Amino acid sequence: MICVLALLALATPMASASATETLQARTDATSGLITWTWQGDGVSLELAQLLPDQTRAFFLGRGFETEHADLIAAHCVFQAILRNNRPHTPIEVNLHDWSSQGPEGLIRPRPNWDWEATWARRQAPEAARIAFRWALFPGEHRFExxxxxxxxxxxxxxxxxxxxxxxxxxxxxxxxxxxxPDLRCAGEAGG
Structure with a gap:
């Protein structure tokens, strides 16, 4: 199922107005998981829901103990692809600048550096910590x-x-x- 929602450009007063943005949502008929694809102002972002069991299995396969993999799987996890489609201008992204508004209030994504103290305190194996850093979307990045x-x-x-x-x-x-608007973390049974 594909639904398309045209959004008005939402730019801060510092930014120039952009063309109409689009947000598409498609649901996988087999898994029930939803993938959202957003495009606007020369940038695109794809967010695909990951089931807690998928997340748990992924990190167990990278050397985390069950309790550590369960901790990660207790979070809202998406596979993300971000693209700079601008022909001449680099963009800079810092996940600490992003925010989500849900029933718990305003929450920022947790980049890999936010987890370092958690893994040190829980004595997660070094190889698992490296795999974790490489699996997460970078906390800060410049996209040419x-x-x-x-x-x-x-x-x-x-x-x-x-x-x-x-x-x-x-x-x-x-x-x-x-x-x-209207994104949703995957539940235990799917979208």
Whole structure:
């Protein structure tokens, strides 16, 4: 199922107005998982729900103990692909600038550096910590024109939580913002 929602451009007063943005949602007929694809202002973002069991299995396979994999799987996890489609302008992304608004209030994504103290305190194996860093979407990154990256983005929402996501990025020194409404973390049984 594909539904298309045209959104008005949401830019901060510092940013120039952009063309109409689009947000598409498609549900996989087999798994019931939802993938959202957003495009606007020369940037695109794809967010695919990951089941808690998928997340748990992924990190167990990378050397985490069950309790550590369970801790990660208790979060809202998406596979993300972000692209800079601007022909001439780099963009800069810092996940601490993003925010989600759900029933628990305003929550920021948890980049890999936010987890370092947790893994040190829980004595997670070094190889597992390295795999974790490489699996997550980078906390900060500069995207040259045409660049793209993928990785997991974790939110401190429990599985199944609905929320709105606010993206922020910089291009040519200006702060840009877009709001993606009505996203949802995968629940235990799917979308």
């Amino acid at each position: 024109p045409g660049d793209w990256l993928m990785g997991m983005i974790l939110f401190d929402h429990p599985p199944g939580t609905p929320f709105d996501l606010t993206l922020r990025w910089r291009a040519a020194g200006e702060l840009h913002e877009a709001r993606l």
